[in-house]
């Protein structure tokens with residue numbers, strides 16, 4: 001089965017073709033990626049310090065057909081080779097989702113192929129299953145730590161479509177905390193990766209920031225106070241003209257240290273509480289080096305395993321949607337296309353409500 005994946009939930013237009021044969025044969029699933037194309041709108045939104053929804057939708061419209069053609073030509077396929085069409089149905093920006101949904105519905109009707117509406121976070125959390133030959137795949141049930149610009153959740157994954165929410169953030173998502181803190185230090189949006197880089201030049205111990213909810217006894221998070229703690233230090237430094245490069249590196253170090261400690265300790269508690277032996281890290285913040293290092297060390301110490309998606313698949317992309325769509329298709333989870341009754345997008349959609 002060859003599945004086309006279409007991702008347009010936010011500021012990346014991603015398309016990919018995934019062939020489920022290697023997965024069905026138990027071969028490395030990454031062998032099934034036939035072609036992919038991605039366009040990031042980051043530069044377009046940078047002047048505004050965040051994603052402008054209307055600009056995002058219009059850009060998806062401009063990009064989606066050229067990206068499909070690029071994907072088909074990389075895969076050396078034509079439209080007739082496509083067996084099913086998967087698209088991000090939610091959550092995300094309503095207008096941006098509508099572009100992907102309209103495109104997917106139109107293709108499904110004209111090609112007379114099944115349609116699969118994929119939950120964006122399911123795409124992220126299943127992407128570590130696209131492991132290469134050198135890695136062992138996580139086995140169900142496993143714990144997923146989902147850390148993106150919009151979400152921070154710990155999820156018990158019992159199987160495809162069987163997700164139990166164990167804990168989540170009450171306020172800022174981890175990526176949002178990274179981006180807002182990066183902005184305080186004058187970095188461009190989205191500043192997560194740049195802030196992490198600053199932290200590499202920081203001196204340990206100069207600043208001690210709070211570890212929000214570390215000892216709350218549950219698996220929930222709160223990161224808005226952490227950003228405020230950084231803001232207070234920035235104001236103090238400004239008042240005495242000490243906001244120099246070393247200050248930025250040192251405060252970035254303290255921020256990353258605190259956030260990583262809370263995320264990794266809670267992920268370890270989730271493994272402990274459920275008895276799961278596999279941890280999966282997913283979402284844009286899953287590209288973070290310090291978080292990966294901490295999780296690798298802590299799981300190794302306990303004889304447990306942590307799995308990461310390939311680095312280029314951490315942030316939004318079409319491959320994860322094509323792959324999740326293919327796994328859903330194997331379970332026969334498809335829906336009929338709907339060209340005339342409006343497009344069924346779900347800007348707000350809980351992952352644990354999945355069937």
Ligand code: KG4
Nearest residue numbers: 148149150175190192193284285288315316
């Ligand atoms: O999953 P994603 O691409 O989009 C959403 O679904 O939100 O995640 C984007 C988030 C942004 O907040 C970005 O700053 C963050 O992931 N991010 C990082 C890194 N790379 C991306 N945060 C920390 N360290 C990184 N290396």
Ligand code: ZN
Nearest residue numbers: 148284315316
């Ligand atoms: Zn995402």
